Amino acid sequence: MTALRCTDIRKAYGGVDVLQGVGFAVSAGEIFGLCGANGAGKTTLMDIIGGQQTHDTGVIELDGRTLVGDVASRAHAGLARTFQRPQVAADLTLRENIALGLAGARLGSVGQLVRGFVAGMLARTTVAIELVETAATDLSLDRLDRRAGDVTFGELRLVELARALLQRPRLIMLDEPFSGVGDNGIEAIVEALRRLRARGCAILLIDHNVDLLTALADRMALLAQGEIVVTGTVAACLADEVFRRIYVGAV
């Protein structure tokens, strides 16, 4: 079953074509690796799907429904993501940053917002601590009372991923999730991705680490100058002449 389908996505900045008709699909329970040199348009594509940037033409569908609207409404439609440069609230603890994933999932409508507000004022909400702790432990995170501003870059990536997992997404987009992460963390992320895949979540993965990407992904696509030049199973991509020349050769 197709989870994410992008059709003919085009985007130009001031006359420069950044994406020139990109189309691909990711199935539920599939890890789709997106690779390409710096500036190929990978992050731009992710921003367009997430709603952080607008696109000029093209259609994005999630589970058969066209994905439109602002970032928060796309999150409610089943989309979660992490960022190339981890986005966290530096003054909040790791626990609070992870719990943000629950907050988003439970505060969609104005009614939920007002109810949550009143319940909070009456001190009757119990922030589901066990869910947060489990999500953190699964990703080898500990000492959750630390300020997010005080921990390493790699740990922030894990915090972001834990937060995204709590949203129980249909599609998760990970922008270089392994960079700066220690060995324990990488192992934990790989485990988490396998569990997500088994649960039927679609995973869109950007990374520069070819070994990891090819080991993890079911299918891949190579983006060059705003176009998908090669796509297919990992084996097919690795055997492809163009893929080897542009990607494997370049690294």
Next chain:
Amino acid sequence: MSAARERATTLALSVGFLLYIESSAYLQDLGTLVIVYALLALGMYLPLALCGSLSLAYNAYAAIGAYVVAIFSRSAPDLLMLAVPVAILISMVTAALLGFVTRRLSGFHLAVATMMFGIAVHTWLLNTDAVTGGATGIGDIQTPVVFGWTPDRSSLIGLGVMLVWLIATAIAGLRGSLVGIAMRAQRESELAAAASGVPTAALRILALAAGSAIATLAGMVLALVNHFVLPDSFTIKLVFLVLFMPVLGGLATPWGAVLGALVVVAFTFGFDFFQGPGGLTFGLLTLGVLLVAPAGLLGGLAALGLRLRRGFAAARVPKGAR
């Protein structure tokens, strides 16, 4: 401090404060000011400390509370209790509208729009004699009858103190709740909050509306205890005085706003020594506190407590073990 312990401690302090001001009419006057300022400061604290939204229309919201009570007392004294929900509704709708029109702009625009609104309301109060009584305001405000009981002055002040405790406790609860986490997160990273599904603009508007409701209560307390309202109680100067309070007391907890209100009243009205150059003294005092303890009075106390406890812990370690 655990939530239960914080509630018990602050409740005990509130009762102690009430017993202290009971002793004289003058102290009750000052106590009323503390209540009014504390409510205003709490109203400002909620959107400012949780969402990072600086609204400067708090004189207007307090005026709405005071004048709606005064107008009900003059025109429909039997329905005086109805003034409470009516005034709160007017303030919340106004605050939500001001938040809504500036939702995509920077915080600077919100501050300017709300300040202009506050100034406009004061001018309107001065010049609309038929409705607001102009510069002389409205007098002879009646005491509301609550289920057959007419509270006297002391009871009203007691209710005011309990209101401050309830609201500060409620905001403290909100801070740690999911909504509170979402509010504080969007203040620091709108990108992260939105990507997690938090409707950031709606959340900010909600906080502004709730803050305005609390400030409206401040105006009502003032009108009901004093039995009169004057437009010059609600100038923009009030906002700048109140703005210092949460910062002075410490932004980490709503009790910082209450402590700030108490300190301001004590220093500007309570001691004869500060009577003349009160404003200047207060400005210098705030500056001094912020230089010594950037987290405010409560933040500074907490840091000191932590350091002392660490000191004791270190002292208990036998010398050979170090």
